[in-house]
Amino acid sequence: MPAAACKVVVLISGSGSNLQALIDNIAAGENPANIAAVISNRGDAYGLQRAQAAGITTRVLDHKAFSDRESFDRALIEAIDGFDPQLVVLAGFMRILSGDFVRHYQGRLLNIHPSLLPKYKGLHTHQRALADGEHEHGCSVHFVTEELDGGPLVVQAVVPITQGDTPDDLAQRVHAQEHRIYPLAVRWFAEGRVRLNEQGASLDGQLLAASGKVLHPLDT
Structure with missing residues (x-):
């Protein structure tokens, strides 16, 4: 698969400074990755504004709306897989992920x-x-x-x-x-x-x- 086809989903919970560094790196032509979406478990995460300013699709999946970690992670997997990424990047995502989630993205989760x-x-x-x-x-x-x-x-x-x-x-x-x-x-x-x-x-x-x-x- 060509390097330019590497789609990335970034998960955040806060300010998104590492997200911004990645956005800037890609915009400068130094990185063949393509950020397909940014997903946050907090609707007030400033990183969502950073993504929107860069024209990147955003989603909010509030973990408090789920009864347990496993059900949240299942919904998160469904949301991520809707973008068909080759790589998932945790950038200040303040959630401990279940074993099922980690195994689902084994080898493509940083x-x-x-x-x-x-x-x-x-x-x-x-x-x-x-x-x-x-x-x-x-x-x-x-x-x-x-x-x-x-x-x-x-x-x-x-x-x-x-x-x-x-x-x-x-x-x-x-x-x-x-x-x-x-x-x-x-x-x-x-x-x-x-x-x-x-x-x-x-x-x-x-x-x-x-x-x-x-x-x-x-x-x-």
Whole structure:
């Protein structure tokens, strides 16, 4: 299938800054992906406005309208599959997904997490890194599996931690790198360069290390 045919559905819950980075990357002609739709579980998510401004179809599926996680996820699968995407991108989608959902999109479901996985899975990653006296921090793009924040890594970006950093300082530095590596990972997938197989994630046919492709601040 041609790379340009790679349709993407993006799931959001909030401001959508990583969505915007992907929109900008595609608009600049640097990415052959095509965002077919943006779906949010919150009607007030600002990312919906970002999508609409870019002429992208949006949908709202309020999780509070469903009796349990499984019924919401079934409805979400139906909504996503209506756009027939090759890739589903989680961009600040604040829902824990059921095993059925994850298995349905195995190998075509990406997430970004604000830490150098496997360190600091879950929430409050910046505070935890500072509290532990870490010298570096960062973000990770990974394929989603049933293990929370535990799927095979595609790419990580490293940022230094400097004396006097606050969690907000660190968050801003990490966000800048998120906006760099998420479009990159999506582009690799759209170009057919990155894939998930039984051994793990591979780039250009070569199995990636456990940390994925690691980028540092001075890397281009």
